[in-house]
Amino acid sequence: MTISKNHRLLTLALVGAVSVTLFFAFVLLDPPRTWDSAPTMIVDNRGLATVIDSDGGVAATVQAITSNQAWNGAGSGTVINAQAGSVANFVLGDGQPMLNFQDPIHACGGNCLAATFTGFFSDRGDGTVRIDDADIVTNTRNIDWTSQSEDPNGAGCSGEFYIEGVMVHEVGHVLGLGHTDVSGATMFPSVSSCNNDPATTEKDDEDGLNALYSGGGPTTPPTCLDPGASCKRNQDCCSGSCTGRGNSKTCA
Numbered sequence: 227m228t229i230s231k232n233h234r235l236l237t238l239a240l241v242g243a244v245s246v247t248l249f250f251a252f253v254l255l256d257p258p259r260t261w262d263s264a265p266t267m268i269v270d271n272r273g274l275a276t277v278i279d280s281d282g283g284v285a286a287t288v289q290a291i292t293s294n295q296a297w298n299g300a301g302s303g304t305v306i307n308a309q310a311g312s313v314a315n316f317v318l319g320d321g322q323p324m325l326n327f328q329d330p331i332h333a334c335g336g337n338c339l340a341a342t343f344t345g346f347f348s349d350r351g352d353g354t355v356r357i358d359d360a361d362i363v364t365n366t367r368n369i370d371w372t373s374q375s376e377d378p379n380g381a382g383c384s385g386e387f388y389i390e391g392v393m394v395h396e397v398g399h400v401l402g403l404g405h406t407d408v409s410g411a412t413m414f415p416s417v418s419s420c421n422n423d424p425a426t427t428e429k430d431d432e433d434g435l436n437a438l439y440s441g442g443g444p445t446t447p448p449t450c451l452d453p454g455a456s457c458k459r460n461q462d463c464c465s466g467s468c469t470g471r472g473n474s475k476t477c478a
């Protein structure tokens with residue numbers, strides 16, 4: 227699975243496809259599969275030379291992929307752990323998930339930003355499938371990377387790609403998700419430069435994750451609406467009060 231940097235071309239290709247199917251939703255890898263327990267991703271402590279923050283984007287990546295704004299806050303509890311470490315023993319399929327900030331097997335070039343190897347899984351024997359390993363590689367040959375700590379609001383960004391958003395997308399593949407056709411979702415297959423929106427998962431992403439890892443967990447986010455949001459009934463609102471008339475009701 228790859229994520230392309232060529233936003234325009236991919237978007238045009240998808241417009242043709244969805245006009246036929248009229249179906250917008252998450253896609254699971256085939257066969258559907260899950261980890262037995264939340265894996266710990268080793269994040270390459272060499273970092274990225276083009277990320278100008280304190281450690282080449284290592285801490286930013288660890289924070290982003292374990293954030294409650296991403297998969298761990300999607301409703302199934304903690305589904306991914308991460309820590310900085312050495313990827314000197316990077317081996318596909320060895321059972322140790324690693325995020326490599328280089329591409330030792332030359333899997334990712336051209337428009338590819340990063341790629342995840344998802345082909346390591348086995349039958350549990352009860353009709354379900356277990357993920358045994360998944361590893362990520364990164365294109366550093368012709369991609370200029372940035373991070374939230376290098377450029378918090380995008381003002382200084384030009385032609386760079388945010389490592390956080392791209393790696394939250396790749397971790398979606400690690401967890402068993404494919405590409406969605408919902409524009410704006412983390413699992414959409416392309417992203418523009420200077421756009422870090424994929425670092426925050428959307429409902430479609432969360433629906434996909436929860437289709438795999440159901441049951442809810444300790445980090446299930448609140449589902450009530452903030453004051454001022456449109457509402458239909460009192461129980462929609464965090465305040466417990468939906469006021470106004472007809473279609474213009476809002477939460478107190």
Ligand SMILES: [Zn+2]
Pocket residue numbers: 227228229395396399405415
């Ligand atoms: Zn992808």
